[in-house]
Amino acid sequence: MVSRTSDWRDELGRWLKPFLDRLGHKARRQMCPLYVSGLIGPGDRKSIQPMAKRLALGECDQLHHFIAAGVWDATPVETELLIQADRLVGGDDAVLVIDDTAIPKKGTHSVGVAAQYASALGKTANCQTLVSLTLARGEVPVMLGLRLFLPESWTSNQARLKRAGVPTEYRTARTKPELALAEIDRVIATGVCFGCVLADAGYGLSAPFRQGLTARKLTWAVGIPRHLKVYPADVRMIWPVAKRGRPRQRHVPDILSIPAEDMLANAKWRTISWRTGTKGKLKARFAAVRVRVADGPPQRIRDKGQQHLPGDEAWLIGEHRMSGEKKFYLANLPAKTDLRTLAATIKARWICEQAHQQLKEELGLDHFEGRSWQGLHRHALMTMIAYAFLQYRRLKTARREKKNQRAAAATDIARRAPGHPRTHRSTTATAMPTLQKMDLQRKAA
Known part of the structure; x- marks a missing residue:
């Protein structure tokens, strides 16, 4: 040792x-x-x-x-x-x-x-x-x-x-x-x-x-609080009609922004597994819709108070965990990205x-x-x-293991060939050590 x-x-x-x-x-x-x-x-x-x-x-x-x-x-x-x-x-x-x-x-x-x-x-x-x-x-x-x-x-x-x-x-x-x-x-x-x-x-x-x-110019996917305001992706900027006084000088959105959680209330939810853990497949229910985030310049709208104008279009993603916990995310991944890819991307943060x-x-x-x-x-x-x-x-170590596995597989194929003498399969491949296993090895040494 x-x-x-x-x-x-x-x-x-x-x-x-x-x-x-x-x-x-x-x-x-x-x-x-x-x-x-x-x-x-x-x-x-x-x-x-x-x-x-x-x-x-x-x-x-x-x-x-x-x-x-x-x-x-x-x-x-x-x-x-x-x-x-x-x-x-x-x-x-x-x-x-x-x-x-x-x-x-x-x-x-x-x-x-x-x-x-x-x-x-x-x-x-x-x-x-x-x-x-x-x-x-x-x-x-x-x-x-x-x-x-x-x-x-x-x-x-x-x-x-x-x-x-x-x-x-x-x-x-x-x-x-x-x-x-x-x-x-x-x-x-x-x-x-x-x-x-x-x-x-x-x-x-x-x-x-x-x-x-x-x-x-980076691609990103980030968590957000459930109350963050968003607009539907098809929100339009219009000229408000002034009932009295001076004509309006700025465009306003044709619909008010709402909390992210409310935007997903009527979305279609699907159960998705993003990877296999030590206790089996990790899965939760996900839904995603295209939105425009309410992070543009602030503007006061008559009778509606102050609103942030629509910003860039993005994915709004919801997650309902098996524990009952709810999480929400924004991502600027392409509009054609499928739900499974969105889920796998946001869950990669655990590492x-x-x-x-x-x-x-x-x-x-x-x-x-x-x-x-x-x-x-x-x-x-x-x-x-x-x-x-x-x-x-x-x-x-992982590369060495993969090389040994390929060599062992080649030996097995050759051994099965007609007329080839029987040989013993290689046993030199070892499991990929985690940092914890390395620590145990060091203490034993």
């Missing part, structure tokens, strides 16, 4: 070479593989001091300096992560999932910590919130970015931001959707290939976010939740004990690099 442990560490060293080339200084090139192997290796706690002890480094000063105090630019390393992720799972059939993940924290000094909604806990709690980007294809996710969201209690206090080492460009208030769009621009600039952007209702509610995706869970439970994303912006983001970057390496090994 010791040799197997040595094998994956040697492989990690080779795989990390393009990252190390971007780090420059010899000491940083030495610390990076140690830190990443500490995250991957055995041990329940993945903060600096326990990892330094397991790596037999004696004092933890070197690891601490590399992550929290060292003067080096993480941007080139972040760019290399995008390049490697694209090689692993990029493609026209890949999805880019936008979400956020919460790290519970005590106290008030850690950068970005505040009482805010923590999705991991399902309630408001003292935590840090990271906007996340996940690239996924074929149910294999690779994390691309984790960027800290700063609540108003931080952006309104410049002295507090300075103490935590927040870079100047991040000291102004930005919403999560604004952060996400900036991260998407970084991903696009690096040339990462994907087919569709997915996000939950926390982002889908934002008209500027949806419009920003459209302006970037980011799996990635968040594995980053925390297996690689210690939430174990960082420092307080600074720089330390938190460098630690997060190292966990994403470790995760990408494990996915590289997972895909490599």
Whole structure:
């Protein structure tokens, strides 16, 4: 088993070479593989001091300096992560999932910590919130970015931001959707290939976010709240007739907008299965209609109050889950897209939740004990690099298994041929390891 442990560490060293080339200084090139192997290796706690002890480094000063105090630019390393992720799972059939993940924290000094909604806990709690980007294809996710969201209690206090080492460009208030769009621009600039952007209702509610995706010529499918206003796709803009006073100067819609839930009240619902899970087929009831979203300029309509004018045409999709829960989505997929494709697209977002869970439970994303912006983001970057390496090994094992299966099938065909001597079927193929299985293997080693 010791040799197997040595094998994956040697492989990690080779795989990390393009990252190390971007780090420059010899000491940083030495610390990076140690830190990443500490995250991957055995041990329940993945903060600096326990990892330094397991790596037999004696004092933890070197690891601490590399992550929290060292003067080096993480941007080139972040760019290399995008390049490697694209090689692993990029493609026209890949999805880019936008979400956020919460790290519970005590106290008030850690950068970005505040009482805010923590999705991991399902309630408001003292935590840090990271906007996340996940690239996924074929149910294999690779994390691309984790960027800290700063609540108003931080952006309104410049002295507090300075103490935590927040870079100047991040000291102004930005919403999560604004952060996400900036991260998407970084991903696009690096040339990462994907087919569709997915996000939950926390982002889908934002008209500027949806419009920003459209302006970037991206295909998207996002969750929305049930009360978001929409128009029928055939809504018309007309000149209102003035009963008295001056003639009207602007067009108005010939029908008022209504909540998304009401728009689907009379739609035709179908039960659709989008994939097979561990307990069988995952299915729910879906319906979809073409609409125009009420996210155009606001305009006051006589006797009707203020209405947002019709925006772009899109798909409005409803989901009724077996639990009774109802969900609603918008997507700018082509008008000819069938319902099964719409359902499969919006449900592909689940993969980011799996990635968040594995980053925390297996690689210690939430174990960082420092307080600074720089330390938190460098630690997060190292966990994403470790995760990408494990996915590289997972895909490599899957390719080897597929090759062995093809060889075994060819042997069987040849064996059945008349006059061919009987041979034993190959038994070298192994099941694709999940990250959890790898963890068990590491602990056994």
